[in-house]
Amino acid sequence: MTIDLQLVGVGKVYDNGTPAVIDFDLEVSKGEFIAFLGPSGCGKTTTLRMIAGFEAISSGDIFIRGNRINDVPPERRPTAMIFQNYALFPHMTVRANVRFGLDVKKMPAATRDAMVERILEKLGLTDIGDLKPERLSGGQKQRIALARALVVEPDILLLDEPLGALDANLRKSIQNELKLLQRRLGITFVFVTHAQSEALALSDRIVVMNAGRIEQIDAPYELYTRPRSQFVAKFIGRNALINGKVILADTNGCRLDTAFGELVGASKVAMRAGSTASLAVPAEAIDVLPASTPLSYFPEIYGGNPIKGTVESIQQVGHIVQLVIIVGATQPIVVEGHADKYVGRFQGGEDVLLAWKKDVATLISR
Known part of the structure; x- marks a missing residue:
């Protein structure tokens, strides 16, 4: 079994002394869909940002495919991140938004264009490639953010509540698409959400967090039927x-x-x-x-x-x-x-x- 992501005793303490994440230990297998689930302020997004390199860790180590990445800057990590607001560039077309990460890597133009067209076709975005984000629906914007993250071919895709801005019906539809796409691509997904229905529907395993600590890590059915703490029993189901x-x-x-x-x-x-x-x-x-x-x-x-x-x-x-x-x-x-x-x-x-x-x-x- 190949381990894509490993966190060993990872902690985060803010400058004012407030602990955000405490002794976080996790191993994620290649191709696994992991969800970080918990209430606001439990440390799940901070943990995701530490994996991405946007937040410095205070203690412990993070490894991706066996390589320690504590001091590796975000742009050099084999990860890509999708934010809740999608962070699309309003002045760029869909194609330009998707190509942005490849432009930063300064890949040959022909290679960039070919990779962009391939991911646009895979996600059904070819017909809107020349439009700008302001003319698109929430579901289309979500797919663009996904395409922009996937086109750089990351080892691990990090998703910070990417469905939070969608209405209930569209969210359900995108959930299904996301799960199918992840299975087809075989990429490791680490997904942050406060919505237990999303975590239960999408994940292979769920990390339930509370006040910076891990309460339980389990498969959705096991977590739902066999809570191991008072907090999990109250929070799940x-x-x-x-x-x-x-x-x-x-x-x-x-x-x-x-x-x-x-x-x-x-x-x-x-x-x-x-x-x-x-x-x-x-x-x-x-x-x-x-x-x-x-x-x-x-x-x-x-x-x-x-x-x-x-x-x-x-x-x-x-x-x-x-x-x-x-x-x-x-x-x-x-x-x-x-x-x-x-x-x-x-x-x-x-x-x-x-x-x-x-x-x-x-x-x-x-």
Whole structure:
């Protein structure tokens, strides 16, 4: 396996002493699509800019294909970067914008022109090659920025929220194009976003960041279904977090003593009995059943006990129904499911029982 990008203990501290990135370790394989995901101010864009060379690192090392690049200036790194605002030159045509990076490298004119025409054709931009950016749509501008970055044939393409300025429908369309293009070209992509839907849809792996630190690095499905920290459980998807004390926890499963009685879930690691922990249960993995359901039904079907609650509200958005369930003094539990499952089944104010299969709940230390 070829490692395109490696960050070892990378950190960034600003002049006023504020840490922006702390002990960042990551290996990215050739052709991998990696997303940096987290809230504003978590350090994801700073990390991207350190890889690009636009931000000096305070500690650690960055390697591209085995070469340490800490002191290599941006223009000499085998990277290209796409910014959220695309940074197109308004006075230049599409062709001139795309050719700019090749002009800086002072390549022979014939080679430059051939490379530009090839990338314009690949991205469907040939017909607008002589237009200026002011006459183009957001989707076309995004493709131009992509063409300008790819034409220099970088080892790694860095993308700083490149879809943030697009409307929802266009963003979805460009997402699909971006993923297909990355697969076809085989170039390593490092993508910064605060939108979890983008990260989950596009990435091979996601780096979740919080306050300058890495919280978890995993494939999208694993990250979504098996959060390893309270922050990830709250940030990714919509999980119910139920606090309690560990009765038993090993790789075969867990039992947690909670305000609702003994509840069950899965555990990736052993935890000491009596330690405080939480169960993270995805909203779509929770079943809502009538309060009249016999309690004997739950151990057999779900492997554990239910939680008693009361329906506070029911809202339908498209084919998804969201139910907010009051469960005593703790935070309400949100349940999501397909309309076929829930429309017309429950009323506001109705008492219900909540349950889930053991394997869908994840034990997290507190």
